[in-house]
Amino acid sequence: MIRFLLLLPLLALVAAPALADNLPPRATKAAAHAVANYDDAQVELLAELVRFKTVHEEGIPNAENPEFRGFADHLRQQAEMLGLDFTDYGAVLVIGLGDAEQRVGVVTHGDVQPADASKWESSPFELDTESEPGKLIARGAEDDKAPIATAMYAMKAIKDLGLPLERRIELIIGLTEESDHAPFLKVLEQYTPPEMNIGIDAMYPVVVAEKGWGGVWVTFSDNGSSDAALAIERFEGGAFMSQVPGDASIEIRGAGNALVKHVRARAKNSDDGLTYRVEQNGEILTIHAKGKAAHSSEPENGLNAITHVAALLDGETLPDSAAGQALDFVNVLLGTGLYGKQFGDIAYAHSFMGPLTVNLSTARTTEDGVTLGINLRAPAGKSTATLEAEIRAAIAEWANGRGLPEPDVRLHLGEAYLPKQPAQVEPLLAVFEHYTGIENPQPISIGGGTFARLVPNAVNFGPAMPGVPYTGHSTHEYITREQMTLNLEMYTAMLAWLAGDQP
Numbered sequence: 001m002i003r004f005l006l007l008l009p010l011l012a013l014v015a016a017p018a019l020a021d022n023l024p025p026r027a028t029k030a031a032a033h034a035v036a037n038y039d040d041a042q043v044e045l046l047a048e049l050v051r052f053k054t055v056h057e058e059g060i061p062n063a064e065n066p067e068f069r070g071f072a073d074h075l076r077q078q079a080e081m082l083g084l085d086f087t088d089y090g091a092v093l094v095i096g097l098g099d100a101e102q103r104v105g106v107v108t109h110g111d112v113q114p115a116d117a118s119k120w121e122s123s124p125f126e127l128d129t130e131s132e133p134g135k136l137i138a139r140g141a142e143d144d145k146a147p148i149a150t151a152m153y154a155m156k157a158i159k160d161l162g163l164p165l166e167r168r169i170e171l172i173i174g175l176t177e178e179s180d181h182a183p184f185l186k187v188l189e190q191y192t193p194p195e196m197n198i199g200i201d202a203m204y205p206v207v208v209a210e211k212g213w214g215g216v217w218v219t220f221s222d223n224g225s226s227d228a229a230l231a232i233e234r235f236e237g238g239a240f241m242s243q244v245p246g247d248a249s250i251e252i253r254g255a256g257n258a259l260v261k262h263v264r265a266r267a268k269n270s271d272d273g274l275t276y277r278v279e280q281n282g283e284i285l286t287i288h289a290k291g292k293a294a295h296s297s298e299p300e301n302g303l304n305a306i307t308h309v310a311a312l313l314d315g316e317t318l319p320d321s322a323a324g325q326a327l328d329f330v331n332v333l334l335g336t337g338l339y340g341k342q343f344g345d346i347a348y349a350h351s352f353m354g355p356l357t358v359n360l361s362t363a364r365t366t367e368d369g370v371t372l373g374i375n376l377r378a379p380a381g382k383s384t385a386t387l388e389a390e391i392r393a394a395i396a397e398w399a400n401g402r403g404l405p406e407p408d409v410r411l412h413l414g415e416a417y418l419p420k421q422p423a424q425v426e427p428l429l430a431v432f433e434h435y436t437g438i439e440n441p442q443p444i445s446i447g448g449g450t451f452a453r454l455v456p457n458a459v460n461f462g463p464a465m466p467g468v469p470y471t472g473h474s475t476h477e478y479i480t481r482e483q484m485t486l487n488l489e490m491y492t493a494m495l496a497w498l499a500g501d502q503p
Contacts, residue, residue, distance in 0.1 A: 297447025344394025
């Protein structure tokens with residue numbers, strides 16, 4: 001998912017005057033029917049879907065994983081019960097309604113990010129409807145199992161009413177969005193997607209641009225003596241690349257009284273919003289930081305535990321061990337900022353898509369050294385070749401300035417997605433304005449990375465409201481009950497409109 005929200009005017013893609021008062025009667029009729037008959041049913045289906053632990057496991061293709069197979073079988077049964085057709089392509093499931101030659105696609109995904117149960121109030125794979133009234137809490141609740149349930153019942157409502165469809169509706173559910181887009185692209189060699197597509201894996205009002213997803217993995221090897229009096233034994237934090245890390249720790253052996261006192265004072269007097277715990281057990285000093293996990297495309301909604309715990313040692317003379325190098329690297333090139341302003345020349349911004357964001361997602365200590373995983377979200381305006389050159393130059397300058405060998409660097413930099421405005425944007429804005437009452441909504445850009453960029457003429461439409469932090473990938477993922485109802489209205493109306501007529 002999803003997803004740094006920028007409510008900026010889209011100068012080149014301004015929508016026509018609002019159509020909110022001119023929704024086709026079939027659209028409003030279908031939406032009312034859906035809510036009257038299937039509002040509770042969609043929540044029940046969500047509860048069933050989140051029980052499947054559709055998390056990628058290394059060494060097992062998602063399409064062969066028993067949890068994913070169970071998930072697919074359950075959707076097949078549900079589709080048949082609702083009178084919808086179902087095709088299983090392995091890494092992609094397609095649920096359809098109608099037989100028109102032209103088609104409209106609804107693009108989403110059924111895989112989810114990992115969830116550490118120890119950091120959740122209850123099981124992340126059971127829908128919690130009671131602990132916080134009004135919230136439906138589970139891994140995948142917002143990203144993307146609620147949207148799947150909602151879309152299926154929107155299709156059911158349209159089928160109930162027997163609305164004539166000039167476009168067949170196809171709900172396209174990828175099973176590898178969170179781990180690897182290659183299997184989805186492989187399926188597209190045998191399955192031709194519709195020429196009009198709406199993703200339901202992001203934000204409202206309508207997402208017409210997505211930043212490019214980037215990963216930079218930097219591995220440091222020991223360069224000092226393991227017999228040094230002061231040693232950084234471990235530097236750990238984070239769960240996965242697309243999350244702002246909520247936890248981090250540093251383990252130091254041989255810290256003197258002055259260093260211990262200094263760290264305790266910094267932790268105690270910090271006003272950065274994090275919680276620190278400093279423990280001393282013999283020669284070992286351990287510093288724990290607890291921040292706030294969030295989707296890494298919205299780093300401003302989180303508190304990065306890794307960068308902030310490193311900052312407690314900023315300015316200290318550290319050994320040239322792998323962990324010592326990594327800590328210095330973090331404090332010098334990353335700091336606690338979000339936009340890469342300390343990282344050489346990489347910082348830049350696009351007039352619509354906004355700034356490059358930089359999130360230090362993971363820190364891992366192994367026998368081979370320490371590896372930092374850095375997630376970038378890059379807007380249009382700078383080529384991936386230029387960005388890569390700037391990243392490598394900044395790292396080389398840091399290493400040379402300290403008389404160190406350059407660390408091992410591995411990069412993956414994706415292109416930004418900024419297509420020409422498709423025809424469905426105006427109807428979608430009209431549906432949004434009609435059901436939310438928010439006047440004159442405009443297209444937006446997000447931090448990006450959805451399957452919408454892999455199919456023709458695609459934009460995203462929900463499920464999250466503008467100005468509301470996206471909870472997908474967090475340790476407190478939820479969708480509100482109210483939002484599911486609103487989504488059911490809007491998804492049904494948009495499908496009844498787009499499938500029933502030419503926009």
